[in-house]
Amino acid sequence: MVENNKIQAYLPAGASEIENDLGTAPGIFYEGNKKIIAAFPGVPSEMKQMFDKLIMPRLEKISGGDFLVVRKVRCIGAGESAIAEMIGNMMARDRNPLINCTVDCGVITLHIIARAKDKHTAETMAAKDIEKLRGILGRLVYGFDEQTLAKVVGQKLLERKKTLATAESCTGGLIAKMITDVPGSSKYFTYGWVTYSNESKMSELGVKEELIERFGAVSGEVAQAMAAGAREKSGADFAIAVTGIAGPDGGSGKKPVGLVYISIVSPDGIKTEEFLFGHRNRDFIRLRTSQNALNLLRLNLGD
Amino acid sequence: MVENNKIQAYLPAGASEIENDLGTAPGIFYEGNKKIIAAFPGVPSEMKQMFDKLIMPRLEKISGGDFLVVRKVRCIGAGESAIAEMIGNMMARDRNPLINCTVDCGVITLHIIARAKDKHTAETMAAKDIEKLRGILGRLVYGFDEQTLAKVVGQKLLERKKTLATAESCTGGLIAKMITDVPGSSKYFTYGWVTYSNESKMSELGVKEELIERFGAVSGEVAQAMAAGAREKSGADFAIAVTGIAGPDGGSGKKPVGLVYISIVSPDGIKTEEFLFGHRNRDFIRLRTSQNALNLLRLNLGD
Numbered sequence: 001m002v003e004n005n006k007i008q009a010y011l012p013a014g015a016s017e018i019e020n021d022l023g024t025a026p027g028i029f030y031e032g033n034k035k036i037i038a039a040f041p042g043v044p045s046e047m048k049q050m051f052d053k054l055i056m057p058r059l060e061k062i063s064g065g066d067f068l069v070v071r072k073v074r075c076i077g078a079g080e081s082a083i084a085e086m087i088g089n090m091m092a093r094d095r096n097p098l099i100n101c102t103v104d105c106g107v108i109t110l111h112i113i114a115r116a117k118d119k120h121t122a123e124t125m126a127a128k129d130i131e132k133l134r135g136i137l138g139r140l141v142y143g144f145d146e147q148t149l150a151k152v153v154g155q156k157l158l159e160r161k162k163t164l165a166t167a168e169s170c171t172g173g174l175i176a177k178m179i180t181d182v183p184g185s186s187k188y189f190t191y192g193w194v195t196y197s198n199e200s201k202m203s204e205l206g207v208k209e210e211l212i213e214r215f216g217a218v219s220g221e222v223a224q225a226m227a228a229g230a231r232e233k234s235g236a237d238f239a240i241a242v243t244g245i246a247g248p249d250g251g252s253g254k255k256p257v258g259l260v261y262i263s264i265v266s267p268d269g270i271k272t273e274e275f276l277f278g279h280r281n282r283d284f285i286r287l288r289t290s291q292n293a294l295n296l297l298r299l300n301l302g303d
Numbered sequence: 304m305v306e307n308n309k310i311q312a313y314l315p316a317g318a319s320e321i322e323n324d325l326g327t328a329p330g331i332f333y334e335g336n337k338k339i340i341a342a343f344p345g346v347p348s349e350m351k352q353m354f355d356k357l358i359m360p361r362l363e364k365i366s367g368g369d370f371l372v373v374r375k376v377r378c379i380g381a382g383e384s385a386i387a388e389m390i391g392n393m394m395a396r397d398r399n400p401l402i403n404c405t406v407d408c409g410v411i412t413l414h415i416i417a418r419a420k421d422k423h424t425a426e427t428m429a430a431k432d433i434e435k436l437r438g439i440l441g442r443l444v445y446g447f448d449e450q451t452l453a454k455v456v457g458q459k460l461l462e463r464k465k466t467l468a469t470a471e472s473c474t475g476g477l478i479a480k481m482i483t484d485v486p487g488s489s490k491y492f493t494y495g496w497v498t499y500s501n502e503s504k505m506s507e508l509g510v511k512e513e514l515i516e517r518f519g520a521v522s523g524e525v526a527q528a529m530a531a532g533a534r535e536k537s538g539a540d541f542a543i544a545v546t547g548i549a550g551p552d553g554g555s556g557k558k559p560v561g562l563v564y565i566s567i568v569s570p571d572g573i574k575t576e577e578f579l580f581g582h583r584n585r586d587f588i589r590l591r592t593s594q595n596a597l598n599l600l601r602l603n604l605g606d
């Protein structure tokens with residue numbers, strides 16, 4: 001039906017419309033008998049925005065009793081079970097705050113769920129737990145809540161007024177993509193190379209041919225030369241370089257799929273590490289390589 | 304319990320184990336009363352592999368009656384409603400094959416669901432519909448089933464024995480990442496640049512300073528110069544270049560957030576197009592830019 005020049009959808013009796021700022025399909029909201037029924041359009045970006053804007057506040061209002069605060073502690077550098085062991089009985093199932101753990105491609109996220117009669121008390125309880133966890137986990141903790149490694153690294157570069165360049169082989173641009181996912185990254189990220197062929201490693205980053213011949217393109221020596229070349233050519237303060245075998249082909253007995261070298265060059269020198277992400281698929285190897293490269297840079301940037 | 308040096312999990316009575324090749328947690332399989340109950344570990348990569356390997360074949364066996372074949376036709380270059388209008392009554396809800404439509408960041412996927420008494424008949428019905436759709440949609444169809452734009456472009460480059468280089472500003476490595484997501488892409492992808500700063504556009508790709516001063520870094524002229532520079536420096540047959548404003552900051556009245564220029568240089572010359580992905584977020588603008596760049600290259604590569 002048309003009303004005030006606006007086309008309206010039909011709604012079930014007793015229900016009201018949830019406005020959709022990003023599309024034309026409205027949502028449906030019904031409240032009765034202390035229950036909410038809400039229906040949204042299927043496009044995730046529209047649904048999420050509508051949920052946050054209209055449903056969350058109403059849920060908070062009708063929940064009445066306890067207040068829940070959820071905070072997240074993001075870790076990288078140790079496995080789920082190692083971290084669980086370090087935390088010990090803080091993860092007991094009947095504890096308040098309750099601490100849950102999820103894992104996504106090398107990043108361990110601890111969810112601290114604090115329940116109290118008011119918001120301030122719940123927030124204080126969660127904050128105390130976060131301090132405890134920081135004390136226990138130290139530098140394994142890279143950030144909080146929705147922080148990504150790229151955001152944390154970017155923030156550190158901004159604070160120190162430093163710049164960054166990248167030279168990627170097996171990750172094929174993924175590290176640069178993750179860095180530039182962050183708004184404002186042009187303030188510290190200047191140059192990136194995807195040197196996928198041996199020729200490009202030589203012509204763009206000045207890697208010497210004999211180095212590739214002697215050690216192979218996938219070697220700590222070549223990673224180091226790529227990082228040094230990227231820093232020199234860009235004039236950046238820091239450079240990340242990676243070379244490895246993302247698979248599924250290209251592996252050998254000596255250099256299997258999942259073998260990766262990451263090199264970080266900083267004003268203090270060069271650090272190169274070897275990783276072996278064996279028996280996993282191409283996407284996994286590329287993502288883990290990128291996460292580890294950003295994490296090595298984070299550790300290099302200090303606290 | 305331990306049996307033959309293997310630790311086994313306890314299983315519900317009457318259930319059997321689903322082996323997990325990628326992790327330690329087994330799945331649980333129960334079949335009775337013409338129903339299957341299956342439980343998997345929560346890690347998606349483990350779950351999917353177990354489902355494909357053990358559950359799909361069993362489902363096919365017990366389904367007995369009709370056979371379903373699902374094929375996909377992937378389109379880019381027109382909106383969902385325009386495509387639906389072109390297809391017309393092929394999308395009728397009571398038709399067999401049934402044709403559904405999903406949209407993901409500019410890619411329209413038509414799902415052709417054919418139902419018949421045997422697999423061959425269902426496959427033939429789906430294949431006939433695919434031919435009809437190709438006739439109607441023409442070059443809007445870029446591929447089938449699980450093909451991505453990057454896979455299709457890679458296949459064309461391989462067949463024509465051509466190489467590709469990329470020069471990215473606002474997409475920050477995403478195009479190179481999408482190209483190198485494809486195994487074997489090192490056969491045709493050689494050089495990539497992420498020239499995020501004006502200096503890097505000049506020093507790495509030979510973009511002239513007066514061009515940036517006169518037209519701005521976000522302009523068709525600079526996109527064109529980046530593409531030409533990337534092709535010349537890499538010696539590749541084709542080069543893609545993009546420059547734009549991914550936001551949320553950096554927009555102006557004349558050059559708003561979402562303004563993007565894409566340039567494709569080929570042995571036949573240079574083509575540059577302007578896009579405006581207004582009022583959307585950074586991730587959306589970057590992804591749509593990358594998809595459109597790959598699509599322009601596809602159209603340039605011919606059938």
